[in-house]
Amino acid sequence: MKKTLLLFTAFLVSVFPVAAQDTDQIVDNIIKEATENSQLEKLGHQLLDVIGPRLVGTPEMKQAHNWAVNTYKSWGIEAENEQYGEWKGWQRGITHIDMIHPRVRSLSGMQLAWSPGTGKKPVEAEVVLLPEAKDSAAFAKLLPQVKGKLVMISMPQMTGRPDYNWEEFATEASFEKMKSERESQQEAWRSKMNNTGYNGRSLPEALEKAGAVGLITLNWSRGFGANKIFSASTKKIPTVDLSLEDYGMVYRLAESGNKPKLRIVAESKELGAVPTFNTIATIKGTEKPEEYIILSAHFDSWDGATGATDNGTGTLVMMEAMRILKKMYPNPKRTIIAGHWGSEEQGLNGSRAYVKDHPEVVENLQALFNQDNGTGRVVNLSGGGFLHAYDYLGRWMEAVPNEYKNEIEYNFPGTPAGGGSDYASFVAAGAPAFSLSSLSWSYWNYTWHTNLDTYDKIVFDDVRNNAILTAILAYKASEDPVKTSRERATLPKNPRTGEQMTWPEPRDATRRGGLD
The missing domain is CATH 3.50.30.30 (Glucose Oxidase; domain 1)
Structure with a gap:
């Protein structure tokens, strides 16, 4: 891992002079807006304290979808709730x-x-x-x-x-x-x-x-x-x-x-069959509107607490990045989409449905950036099995100031994700989708799916770091004159089984959850 990091750093320095970081005004504006006018705490309070947990099929989940659409519209960003199925309706009472x-x-x-x-x-x-x-x-x-x-x-x-x-x-x-x-x-x-x-x-x-x-x-x-x-x-x-x-x-x-x-x-009350949604927000591209960047985070949660770090923090990162991009980069070359997926917790259902229902987006995806493992700053980025991810992710990361990337370790070309979070739905379809993997902050024991996953566990300095990183990556991916390669690396043998690894196959969503 360390050797890979050193090689990647050397690659950046040799191909992209460090001085170039000081010449990009949009990057400077993104950082300034994120640090001086952050909306993260306000958004976090509204989503987590006021609305609360977002279990699929509950009134709170629908309320959250509507809140997200209205929030995006208040920023001048087109947004809608896109139904992909139904789920067993249920509301927790006393x-x-x-x-x-x-x-x-x-x-x-x-x-x-x-x-x-x-x-x-x-x-x-x-x-x-x-x-x-x-x-x-x-x-x-x-x-x-x-x-x-x-x-x-x-x-x-x-x-x-x-x-x-x-x-x-x-x-x-x-x-x-x-x-x-x-x-x-x-x-x-x-x-x-x-x-x-x-x-x-x-x-x-x-x-x-x-x-x-x-x-x-x-x-x-x-x-x-x-x-x-x-x-x-x-x-x-x-x-x-x-x-x-x-x-x-x-x-x-x-x-x-x-x-x-x-x-x-x-x-508790059972509410029969209720619709399930993805919230989709869009900043339309000007030069290549039929090519796409997706900022990805699942919107739903379990409801032992309020779903703050799983995946409230990922949601806040993508919403804040979209807000900043709309203000500082309002006319992107490619279309930038925020995908807030429903029912990830029950099997990546929202993102799998979107991949199935929107082949035109998947086919023309420049890149997807997903965040879904807690409140920590991003410390790992893998090429996900795409042979040339090293090249285009390197071009985009070069624009990120060192203070926002100096802890990141890189794994290229890496291996494709078979599950775990929503980017895997796109990877299975062969689209370049990447996980922005975070520092632990005791995520697995203390907040992942627990009764303690609440607002107070958020480390907003780290979340701000991630919003800046995501916005810059989206901006550079949009500006890149080159379409990203989808060529797949030759996969190694599974170290546990000794069998040859294969690329994951796309799967459709569960469209009627808990009803059959």
């Missing part, structure tokens, strides 16, 4: 989870996405552990025990301290002992789950069919206070996720024979 026996305590937890609600009155029931059996036949005989009960279906955690906390404060012997005991616990839990004869998706359905009145889960994210919040697999009974601390307490009470009882209020 969730309240209380332990009412053997003592009274309000618990920290929430409904999972698309979970059925509790109806007109709360669910009150005893909590039981998942029955333990020697095999699936024995488990089937024990299933009637869950009738009328709330069932805990996740492994309790033996420690609520992340490993880095143990490593800092525990003795070496104590840390190793904990890890060994945890490994044994995990192995025992895997055996317990295998003996049910069900998997993670089919087990909730079986428990529901057996008469359970609700399910309780724990999906700890290996960080203090952080849980992953995904979707429910039940059709008629509520599924709620508890914090590690409260899940462990209730589990121990049930395990010790104290028969804990919970009262659950979950006022």
